[in-house]
Amino acid sequence: MTAAPTTGAAAAAGQNTPTPKTTHPCDADVHNWADPATESQRIEFWERAAGLLDWEAPWHTTHTWSPADPQAKRGPQISWFSGGTLNASVNCVDRHVAAGRGERTALHFEGEPGDRAEVTYADLQDRVNRAANALESLGIGPGDRVVIYLPVLVETIVITLACARIGAVHQLVFGGFSAEALRFRIEDTGAKLLVTTDGQFRRGKAVPVKANADEAVSGDNSIEHVLVIRRTGSDIRWVSDDLNGDGLGRDLWWHEVVDTASAEHTPEFFDAEHPLFIMYTSGTTGKPKGLVHTTGGYLTGTLFSYLRLFAHPDPTKRDADVHWCTADLAWVTAHTYEIYGPLAAGATQVIYEGVPNVPHPGRHFEIIDRHRVTSYYTAPTLVRSLMGWFPDGVPEHYDLRSIRLAGTVGEAVNPEAASWLRSQIGRDTHDDDGNPTLPLVDTWWQSESGSTVLSPRPETTRFKPGSVAGAMPGWEVAVVNDAGAPTAPGVQGNIVITKSGPSMARTVWGNPERFYTSYWQDYAQQGWFLAGDGAQYDAEDDIWILGRIDDAINVSGHLLSTIEIESALISHPDVVEAGVAGVSDPTTGQAAVAFTVLSAAAAERTAEDAEAESGLNEELRAHVGQVIGPVAKPRAVIAVPEVPKTRSGKIMRRLLAQIHDGEPLGDTTSLQNEPCVAQITEICRARGTMSPAPTPATTPATTPTP
Known part of the structure; x- marks a missing residue:
């Protein structure tokens, strides 16, 4: 079937769609944007959201969709903002400096051993430019894959943005994964460069990392260089073999290659559908799937949803926002709400290297207190751990008055954890009857969707602990039975995405058939995405997630x-x-x-x-x-x-x-x-x-x- 373009009014009249121009995203009043009610309004909505980004060239077609092909076992062909060009790194760094916001803090870094750093947007631009020049000096260019095997460090964000700046496709791997998990990702992506550390601090100890990296690249792969950050000072094996004839050894120190590079770099601009990163899902059966996310659509969904869920609803008060997403940077939640979303918005955020109970179980409260965190986005499993560590509640000596909003992600939050989070982290936000009033956005989304699909709106006053409420603007979902018929309230069904936003993954890296069989096959006739979670409606049409279908x-x-x-x-x-x-x-x-x-x-x-x-x-x-x-x-x-x-x-x-x-x-x-x-x-x-x-x-x- 041929692709069916969906465009704005100008394109429908045979003209190029002009890129909408808005104010700086820090000033965008997205909380007052009307939810789209029709398909044409949905497309116009996403055009407006894309206008929050800086585009080098306008797009000519807003959206095309070619349905899945069951005979070819091919998923739908999806594109957004075709013809438009932009640079993700410029949108996350350069434009804020150009807007006079270079001295604003981008990152409050907290290392597990207690070291700290404040990184402004001007400083971040300097570091990203150096890293981009270093990557190009190592022969990395547009479309090349770079695997990043690092803990939560400033350098992790720097190298990620540097990849985006030169059009390289990044794949972040959790620093605690085994050599075998790392090997699979290196070989599956065909990466030319691995970025790692000598070691990392974890649970109060310096844990060796480089040995895992050495083992992972010892097989048949395309790695030409291993770029190493000195973090712990651990003794490591060093390989000086010249693998690609560039006169450099395989192993290179970050401080010798990146820190000495020029801080001036001219960015290149890429098509909206240029791959930005690969995100692997994990499971207990089969190999992990490498989901491919593209630049323009992903950034659009990421920036809008960050502003809608976590930024202060009053743009004049956003300078006081300090966001903290507690996820490891290798997880998709961190890509969206710890790297690209907050940085594209010009926000200030916290990043923390270690585990939440080192050197004491109150480490997170200490960080919230010190940096005056306003939005705290974490996993229900961490909330339950905090409940166990503090059965009598959070000690009074932690000042948590800065908290304006909390969020959860990963699994549906159980009512006890939700109530504890609102009453303890938000203990200073209660009504006259003593009931917690802290907004809680219990978000539901996936690596595949790229950004939040379901969530209560933060301004609502009616929270149901455990319910993810309804769809975010521009997304449409349903709870259906195996035949595709809607389920009645209280009856478990399958949650499907019937209309996706632009941040949706495009395919599975190197295996498009698996993209079809994993997500689109069951409801191919309807064109729906099967999320794999069970859910049900309540009597008020709010949605409750009930866990994986096969659970x-x-x-x-x-x-x-x-x-x-x-x-x-x-x-x-x-x-x-x-x-x-x-x-x-x-x-x-x-x-x-x-x-x-x-x-x-x-x-x-x-x-x-x-x-x-x-x-x-x-x-x-x-x-x-x-x-x-x-x-x-x-x-x-x-x-x-x-x-x-x-x-x-x-x-x-x-x-x-x-x-x-x-x-x-x-x-x-x-x-x-x-x-x-x-x-x-x-x-x-x-x-x-x-x-x-x-x-x-x-x-x-x-x-x-x-």
């Missing part, structure tokens, strides 16, 4: 939400976190097994007392039965030190089921806490759960086991 548990014909059971467990004072998985059961077909992370007091109480442990487990089963109903009682409750999570904070429930039943494990290298897999495996082995899964009964029982 739902069917117990004797009852479809149970893992997140609902986990929320019930977490509401018990002895449970800090829980992961619930569906495992084989000879009577009911499937059964729920709960893996719980206990509070320090409960862990100490049950550590050496089998009777106390058994009693608590039965108490937790009964508690779930009381909160949800007897059908939801876990068959077993197993205490573990951690539950396995992706870098986005999603609990890998299928992996828990595989461990429990003794099945072969899929890919675990992308987990943020991979060592816990061996620990949980040993616990399940000791409990005898890892025997071969039994064959389900021919006729499942109609009532659950008590």
